[in-house]
Amino acid sequence: MFQEESPEGQKMIEFRRSLPAYKEKDVLLKAVSENQVIVVSGETGCGKTTQLPQYILESEIEAARGAACSIICTQPRRISAMAVSERVAAERGEKLGESVGYKVRLEGMRGRDTRLLFCTTGILLRRLLLDRNLKGVTHVIVDEIHERGMNEDFLLIVLRDLLPRRPELRLILMSATLNAELFSSYFGGAPTIHIPGFTYPVRAHFLENILEITGYRLTPYNQIDDYGQEKTWKMQKQAQAFKKRKSQIASSVEDALEVADFKGCSSRTRESLSCWNPDSIGFNLIEHVLCHIVKKERPGAVLVFMTGWDDINSLKDQLQAHPILGDPCRVLLLACHGSMASSEQRLIFDKPEDGVRKIVLATNMAETSITINDVVFVVDCGKAKETSYDALNNTPCLLPSWISKAAARQRKGRAGRVQPGECYHLYPRCVYDAFADYQLPELLRTPLQSLSLQIKSLQLGSISEFLSRALQPPEPLSVQNAVEYLKLIGALDEHENLTVLGRHLSVLPVEPKLGKMLILGTIFNCLDPIMTVVAGLSVRDPFLIPFDKKDLAESAKAQFAGRDCSDHLALVRAYNGWKDAERQQSGHEYCWKNFLSAQTLKAIDSLRKQFFYLLKDTGLVDKQIENCNSRSIDEHLMRAVICAGLFPGLCSVVNKEKSITLKTMEDGQVLLYSNSVNAGVPKIPYPWLVFNEKVKVNSVFLRDSTGVSDSVLLLFGGNIERGGLDGHLKMLGGYLEFFMKPTLGDMYLSLKRELEELIQNK
Numbered sequence: 001m002f003q004e005e006s007p008e009g010q011k012m013i014e015f016r017r018s019l020p021a022y023k024e025k026d027v028l029l030k031a032v033s034e035n036q037v038i039v040v041s042g043e044t045g046c047g048k049t050t051q052l053p054q055y056i057l058e059s060e061i062e063a064a065r066g067a068a069c070s071i072i073c074t075q076p077r078r079i080s081a082m083a084v085s086e087r088v089a090a091e092r093g094e095k096l097g098e099s100v101g102y103k104v105r106l107e108g109m110r111g112r113d114t115r116l117l118f119c120t121t122g123i124l125l126r127r128l129l130l131d132r133n134l135k136g137v138t139h140v141i142v143d144e145i146h147e148r149g150m151n152e153d154f155l156l157i158v159l160r161d162l163l164p165r166r167p168e169l170r171l172i173l174m175s176a177t178l179n180a181e182l183f184s185s186y187f188g189g190a191p192t193i194h195i196p197g198f199t200y201p202v203r204a205h206f207l208e209n210i211l212e213i214t215g216y217r218l219t220p221y222n223q224i225d226d227y228g229q230e231k232t233w234k235m236q237k238q239a240q241a242f243k244k245r246k247s248q249i250a251s252s253v254e255d256a257l258e259v260a261d262f263k264g265c266s267s268r269t270r271e272s273l274s275c276w277n278p279d280s281i282g283f284n285l286i287e288h289v290l291c292h293i294v295k296k297e298r299p300g301a302v303l304v305f306m307t308g309w310d311d312i313n314s315l316k317d318q319l320q321a322h323p324i325l326g327d328p329c330r331v332l333l334l335a336c337h338g339s340m341a342s343s344e345q346r347l348i349f350d351k352p353e354d355g356v357r358k359i360v361l362a363t364n365m366a367e368t369s370i371t372i373n374d375v376v377f378v379v380d381c382g383k384a385k386e387t388s389y390d391a392l393n394n395t396p397c398l399l400p401s402w403i404s405k406a407a408a409r410q411r412k413g414r415a416g417r418v419q420p421g422e423c424y425h426l427y428p429r430c431v432y433d434a435f436a437d438y439q440l441p442e443l444l445r446t447p448l449q450s451l452s453l454q455i456k457s458l459q460l461g462s463i464s465e466f467l468s469r470a471l472q473p474p475e476p477l478s479v480q481n482a483v484e485y486l487k488l489i490g491a492l493d494e495h496e497n498l499t500v501l502g503r504h505l506s507v508l509p510v511e512p513k514l515g516k517m518l519i520l521g522t523i524f525n526c527l528d529p530i531m532t533v534v535a536g537l538s539v540r541d542p543f544l545i546p547f548d549k550k551d552l553a554e555s556a557k558a559q560f561a562g563r564d565c566s567d568h569l570a571l572v573r574a575y576n577g578w579k580d581a582e583r584q585q586s587g588h589e590y591c592w593k594n595f596l597s598a599q600t601l602k603a604i605d606s607l608r609k610q611f612f613y614l615l616k617d618t619g620l621v622d623k624q625i626e627n628c629n630s631r632s633i634d635e636h637l638m639r640a641v642i643c644a645g646l647f648p649g650l651c652s653v654v655n656k657e658k659s660i661t662l663k664t665m666e667d668g669q670v671l672l673y674s675n676s677v678n679a680g681v682p683k684i685p686y687p688w689l690v691f692n693e694k695v696k697v698n699s700v701f702l703r704d705s706t707g708v709s710d711s712v713l714l715l716f717g718g719n720i721e722r723g724g725l726d727g728h729l730k731m732l733g734g735y736l737e738f739f740m741k742p743t744l745g746d747m748y749l750s751l752k753r754e755l756e757e758l759i760q761n762k
């Protein structure tokens with residue numbers, strides 16, 4: 001603990017007392033002691049996350065119950081669990097891991113005396129797996145519930161069921177915005193407490209106004225340029241698709257634009273606005289606005305909201321090449337997103353040197369869970385990458401879509417923490433007016449496979465019955481798709497019970513199909529390369545395709561693929577090559593030469609290590625083994641295991657004279673992203689491709705793929721245990737019929753006969 005007299009300790013105490021939450025401390029503590037559930041809401045930054053758990057801890061210590069208390073506070077993201085625990089420990093003058101600790105997936109810091117644990121929601125769900133009643137836990141605090149993340153909505157169902165079994169357990173729900181009533185009524189009218197907050201006023205500038213102040217002119221040429229900066233054909237396709245998307249918001253944005261007359265703007269601005277392209281994020285416009293702030297505005301950090309990791313990186317590259325924004329003596333340019341290293345994350349909280357302006361490029365993570373104190377200017381591109389899910393075609397879609405009004409307000413609010421601020425919304429006012437009030441909860445827009453597996457492993461009964469009790473239940477079709485999928489891959493049996501495979505999959509922190517690959521990798525003795533494939537698929541693609549060097553980059557990737565027709569094998573070769581180069585201190589050069597991202601390769605490396613420990617932990621890999629088995633690639637074995645994991649991600653290949661036609665059962669004709677090694681080749685010498693991900697934009701695109709042969713598909717596609725060989729054949733039969741490959745059926749029958757004879761002769 002702090003010496004209260006020390007100036008540092010005194011300052012911290014004063015700071016804590018200055019937060020709006022402090023005034024409500026007694027009210028909050030009284031409510032916690034008198035009610036099993038309470039809902040707390042308040043402006044971001046008022047002290048919910050850092051203070052309320054501490055108040056509870058302190059009051060328990062005062063009441064001499066300190067040793068018995070155990071407070072768990074969940075965060076939707078790793079980075080916030082880590083950052084907040086560090087902050088709270090610092091406020092208490094302690095080291096992390098004393099009374100305050102954290103636990104995130106495969107990483108953590110806590111000790112015997114830890115009484116307040118910040119963890120991700122996923123970690124608490126995993127704990128429930130081992131201990132259904134949360135024995136010993138006295139308080140559960142679920143933070144950021146307004147975000148309506150899938151895990152949080154799921155956790156609320158579980159906790160609501162748990163409360164009657166644990167009458168002394170206290171549940172506190174915390175939310176930034178004011179839709180607290182929804183949660184309160186879900187918990188039978190739990191009392192809600194609002195912390196009145198103070199933020200400085202923030203002036204909002206919409207696009208018309210920005211063009212007036214900065215004198216910037218949008219021209220059709222600029223848009224083409226912006227497209228170029230947003231690079232890769234992939235993004236262009238997505239942007240085009242976005243325009244076509246018949247979603248309510250997109251069309252209402254277009255309608256709004258059509259009727260807007262921008263009266264009151266100068267004719268120059270009006271002309272410029274007519275060139276505005278709602279599909280493009282407009283890097284040049286952002287650059288211009290940032291330049292304006294750096295040159296003309298008062299001191300203060302800038303927070304730029306982008307849609308995701310890829311556009312943050314491309315924008316960062318563009319800005320670094322700028323004479324002012326790229327000058328480290330004037331600008332400290334930082335990126336902030338969920339998958340960055342924690343040392344890098346910390347930089348964003350630090351104060352830059354005098355005269356240097358901090359610019360943080362962030363995803364919507366910086367909307368609520370992270371508070372960067374010195375932000376005075378916010379630049380809001382108006383979009384966030386949102387996964388949506390098309391239940392009819394059973395296809396996930398990932399598109400930058402317009403944010404909600406609530407999110408836009410929240411982004412704006414980030415500028416008013418320390419003094420009055422400015423917010424630059426890079427879209428016209430009429431577009432804002434057309435935004436939806438709130439974003440759709442994640443449970444209603446994502447595939448439910450992993451969640452369904454968790455429901456089963458937590459023994460929560462029927463998946464559809466359980467999910468029907470959610471705050472806003474998902475569509476029955478989405479639930480049915482998930483259950484069917486899990487049956488198909490052999491994680492559930494006919495009666496929706498977990499199979500042995502399903503039980504193993506439920507403890508692996510990756511999607512079921514990737515988990516299945518890992519497990520088969522251990523069985524077939526090719527774990528090392530399979531771990532690389534799975535890590536690559538769960539992190540992101542390490543192959544970079546710079547816009548201006550597209551051809552060179554693609555041929556570098558093609559070299560890794562050789563004649564394998566596999567993006568997955570290309571990844572393994574690239575990774576192995578990098579490991580060798582690292583050993584000779586030339587990793588950097590290797591990446592540069594081969595257009596690989598060292599950062600991504602490092603992330604893959606660390607994830608691989610984590611998989612290995614986990615597999616040892618679950619007993620799938622012998623505890624004595626120090627290193628994984630051979631790194632060498634047995635191409636046939638790899639294809640088989642990849643096929644087993646990715647099935648039913650399957651498309652047929654028909655080589656025509658001048659083109660190749662690819663078809664999946666659900667979508668008909670599909671295309672490959674241009675950076676796949678199978679794209680643009682004259683011939684694919686395999687009858688099938690298995691793929692990890694398809695994304696629907698205007699057409700359906702497959703992201704990465706591996707060619708497989710008929711016999712591999714027959715033996716590894718799907719779940720042989722399900723209904724025995726006959727059941728397997730019946731299931732595959734549907735596919736074979738669809739793809740008009742009945743001879744495969746004959747081939748299958750003869751394979752089956754041979755197998756049966758083999759078994760009989762044994």
Ligand code: CDP
Pocket residue numbers: 019042043044045046047048049050051083084087349368371373
């Ligand atoms: O959860 P809520 O948004 O209500 O606020 P909080 O995260 O508890 O933060 C309360 C205050 O602590 C913020 O206003 C920040 O000034 C400060 N804080 C900080 O300085 N450094 C952090 N890592 C977290 C919070």
Ligand code: MG
Pocket residue numbers: 045048049050143368369
């Ligand atoms: Mg908070």
